[in-house]
Amino acid sequence: MEENTRKFDSEIKISSENKWYYRESEIVLDKVLDFFKENLNEDELGIYIFNQYKQFSEKGYLECEGIPLRILNLEENNELLYFYSENLKKFSILESNFYFDPSGSLFVIPKDQKLLKYRFSRDTLQYLSRYLIQDGENYYLEFRNSKIPILEFRDSFLVKVPEFNQNN
Numbered sequence: 001m002e003e004n005t006r007k008f009d010s011e012i013k014i015s016s017e018n019k020w021y022y023r024e025s026e027i028v029l030d031k032v033l034d035f036f037k038e039n040l041n042e043d044e045l046g047i048y049i050f051n052q053y054k055q056f057s058e059k060g061y062l063e064c065e066g067i068p069l070r071i072l073n074l075e076e077n078n079e080l081l082y083f084y085s086e087n088l089k090k091f092s093i094l095e096s097n098f099y100f101d102p103s104g105s106l107f108v109i110p111k112d113q114k115l116l117k118y119r120f121s122r123d124t125l126q127y128l129s130r131y132l133i134q135d136g137e138n139y140y141l142e143f144r145n146s147k148i149p150i151l152e153f154r155d156s157f158l159v160k161v162p163e164f165n166q167n168n
Helices: 030-038 122-131
Strands: 006-014 020-022 040-042 047-053 056-064 069-077 080-085 090-092 096-100 106-110 118-120 132-135 138-143 146-152
Touching: 006 047, 030 040, 069 122, 118 122, 122 132, 122 138
Parallel strands: 006 056, 069 118, 096 146
Antiparallel strands: 006 020, 040 047, 047 056, 069 080, 080 090, 096 106, 106 118, 132 138, 138 146
């Protein structure tokens, strides 16, 4: 199915303030934003919104300067802490890399991803703060017997749309 998937520039941009735009107009309809977030993925080309209708599928790539997704819920079970995100992904605290953005806000990137970043909702951040420890100038999340470092994010937040020719 991948070889038949249409790939294109969606003309959608996520700003550094995490606002979504189509061309120059802000997208404000919750149902539209929910659909986009639930279908937001990444691959080796960039970040895209996946859409499928019957046998047709497409990946609309977008430009992202911010942290487009949130962790909406947490669950502790089987001795692990799990995160549930707006794009319907579930991953554990041990499958995650934690960072501070330039303003000092905590965010996470699952270890099996490189481009998609997740910030925490107020409730999930408050819950997670019980595991936060400081050791000198270093910060960690200490969960069960694991001490997970929180690093300063030094990469660029900008993810550009790949170049497409007319035949894609």
